[in-house]
Amino acid sequence: GLYYIDMSHDLLVGLLLVLSAVKFSLVVLWFMHLKFDNSLFSRFFAGGFLLALTIFAVALSTLHGKLI
Numbered sequence: 001g002l003y004y005i006d007m008s009h010d011l012l013v014g015l016l017l018v019l020s021a022v023k024f025s026l027v028v029l030w031f032m033h034l035k036f037d038n039s040l041f042s043r044f045f046a047g048g049f050l051l052a053l054t055i056f057a058v059a060l061s062t063l064h065g066k067l068i
Contacts (some may be wrong), residue, residue, distance in 0.1 A: 002015055002019070004014060021049075021053070025049065028043075028045065029042065032045075
């Protein structure tokens with residue numbers, strides 16, 4: 001539904017990236033059974049996910065926001 005709302009391209013891409021990260025997290029927590037396991041495993045997943053997002057943000061900022 002976000003695609004059909006009239007908004008700037010940068011905001012649309014940012015919101016779609018956030019929504020995809022939330023969906024990824026929910027799928028992993030449900031299908032990898034992290035929801036029912038020890039909370040330590042969920043913390044390891046969240047820490048790794050945040051680290052990957054940080055590395056992506058640093059790499060993107062060194063390229064001045066351009067992927068290609």
